[in-house]
Amino acid sequence: MTTIEERPVATETEAPARAPLDAAAIRADFPILDQSVNGHRLVYLDSAATSQKPRAVIDALDAYYRQDNANVHRGIYALSERATAGYEGARVKVAKLLNVNDPHEIIWTRNATESINLVAYSWGRKHISRGDVIVLTEMEHHANLVPWQLLAQEKDADLEFIPITDDGVLRQDVFDVLLRLKPKLVAFTHVSNTLGTINPVEDMTRRAHEAGALVLIDGAQAVPHLPVDVQAIGADFYAFSGHKALGPTGSGVLWARRELLEAMPPFMGGGDMIREVHLRRSDWNDIPWKFEAGTPDIAAQIGLGVAADYLRDLGMDRLRDHERDLVGYALDVLPREVPGIDLYGPMDPEIRGGVVPFNIPGVHPHDAAQVLDRFGVAVRAGHHCTMPLHERLDLGATARASFQCYTTRDDIDALANGLKEVQRLFGV
Amino acid sequence: MDDLYRDYILEHYRRPHNFGVLETPTATYEGSNPLCGDRITMQLDVEDGVVREVGFTGRGCAISQASASLLTDEIKGKPLADVSSFAATDVLDLLGIEISPARLKCAMLSFDALQHLLDELGAKPLANDPA
Ligand SMILES: Cc1ncc(COP(=O)(O)O)c(C=O)c1O
Numbered sequence: 001m002t003t004i005e006e007r008p009v010a011t012e013t014e015a016p017a018r019a020p021l022d023a024a025a026i027r028a029d030f031p032i033l034d035q036s037v038n039g040h041r042l043v044y045l046d047s048a049a050t051s052q053k054p055r056a057v058i059d060a061l062d063a064y065y066r067q068d069n070a071n072v073h074r075g076i077y078a079l080s081e082r083a084t085a086g087y088e089g090a091r092v093k094v095a096k097l098l099n100v101n102d103p104h105e106i107i108w109t110r111n112a113t114e115s116i117n118l119v120a121y122s123w124g125r126k127h128i129s130r131g132d133v134i135v136l137t138e139m140e141h142h143a144n145l146v147p148w149q150l151l152a153q154e155k156d157a158d159l160e161f162i163p164i165t166d167d168g169v170l171r172q173d174v175f176d177v178l179l180r181l182k183p184k185l186v187a188f189t190h191v192s193n194t195l196g197t198i199n200p201v202e203d204m205t206r207r208a209h210e211a212g213a214l215v216l217i218d219g220a221q222a223v224p225h226l227p228v229d230v231q232a233i234g235a236d237f238y239a240f241s242g243h244k245a246l247g248p249t250g251s252g253v254l255w256a257r258r259e260l261l262e263a264m265p266p267f268m269g270g271g272d273m274i275r276e277v278h279l280r281r282s283d284w285n286d287i288p289w290k291f292e293a294g295t296p297d298i299a300a301q302i303g304l305g306v307a308a309d310y311l312r313d314l315g316m317d318r319l320r321d322h323e324r325d326l327v328g329y330a331l332d333v334l335p336r337e338v339p340g341i342d343l344y345g346p347m348d349p350e351i352r353g354g355v356v357p358f359n360i361p362g363v364h365p366h367d368a369a370q371v372l373d374r375f376g377v378a379v380r381a382g383h384h385c386t387m388p389l390h391e392r393l394d395l396g397a398t399a400r401a402s403f404q405c406y407t408t409r410d411d412i413d414a415l416a417n418g419l420k421e422v423q424r425l426f427g428v
Numbered sequence: 429m430d431d432l433y434r435d436y437i438l439e440h441y442r443r444p445h446n447f448g449v450l451e452t453p454t455a456t457y458e459g460s461n462p463l464c465g466d467r468i469t470m471q472l473d474v475e476d477g478v479v480r481e482v483g484f485t486g487r488g489c490a491i492s493q494a495s496a497s498l499l500t501d502e503i504k505g506k507p508l509a510d511v512s513s514f515a516a517t518d519v520l521d522l523l524g525i526e527i528s529p530a531r532l533k534c535a536m537l538s539f540d541a542l543q544h545l546l547d548e549l550g551a552k553p554l555a556n557d558p559a
Contacts (some may be wrong), residue, residue, distance in 0.1 A: 001473060035534045363490075363495075364488060364490060366490075366491070366534060367489045370432065370531070382463060382465065383465040396466065426433075426444075
């Protein structure tokens, strides 16, 4: 049986009294940022879609394939042992990032979508039955909506939704009413990928538990941006994607409490997830491997471990301070520099992550994004996989700027300047 | 400065031709681009095998609105047989600008709606993937 232990890493010291992040210095760690696009410095403002990767992560992928590549948990030889040690060591690093004590509670997946589907299939198919209620919110990414629709259709269960206010905050009073329906599960996003709203996850989890529900939190936009302590939050399931958290694509995480994981049936069947296989039945492996059938993306998960260390070295408190500053700056500068711009989401940076959706009246967000690209500014345009939220706010689409540790105030100035060009071109 | 946002494209975007709802449509189709949430409703009024009137409504980017405006201008007054022979590349010719792969769906939103209308009218069966 494989045990999970971390290879020795340099122990980091606690950041003294929250010195601000030096984004300019951090940028030097991200090789991709050192390029020009259409004759301008690349201004990457789409980190909510996927983050860029620090050199340490890129180097880890390279080193893994050059030196350690072998299948995990199989070979009795040096390479396989190194690959396994790296793969399992990464679990410990991610456990530390989330303040999880037992790394066996960290399940590797491909992304947040797979993590949530795992819960919907494995836990959901066992525990949800006809007439049961699952509470979601109006601001969910499709990844935390469609798996529950599939489950509800199959089981004839009911979905209820916590509505939002016009500035994108969850109606906690309505949540209290919905809890009287005695839901089996409450699933909500920690931070909205479209509006940036930071939800009061601890408080919501406590109330959901008091009503007898389990809680799943979609942390795809939280883990990369702010301190996440799953013990303090107290939820039952917590999901995120590695690629938005400075890690490689193909890396993802589901955390869940051990008792839940042990009681859940496997998600997929195959190699690695079994202890003993007979022709007509099998015994499952222990957690986490019970949920990791088949050869995983070993390099990606190792890379995610390195990304987790990188984030912890930066200091998640400092990263949050940095993004709070950027949001405040953007909410202040954009309306002044770009008269007429429409901004959405909560205007209080205290409850808002590094996500700024906007529209220029008279200009479709696709066109705004296309013109911004001429100036090297990369923003996302569309519905950001939150169609029901756009419908609720009566918006066809929005453009969205989103931040990371390497984002600077200069980047926001470049966005403002680009948007002035958009307005000039379209005569609005 | 721009190859994409030429003056005539922006002009069609701001004041699209044939924008509106028909009083006596023969066929109506509502299409959307799931990638960006853009929608278009297109209507044809066909009499004696000829497109008498065409109208569209909806919201979209400059490329999708300009292409709808240009396309509806092009087919108005034409026999269905001629409209049926109109191909996707003809829409690109009408637009007269370089369309990147990412914007092709925008440019083709109205053409796609037209293909559904032609199918409904029995003038041209729908290909498997009209876009
Ligand atoms: C809040 C939220 N949840 C889930 C996802 C899905 O992430 P992935 O596509 O990596 O599974 C995203 C990504 O956009 C997201 O922002």
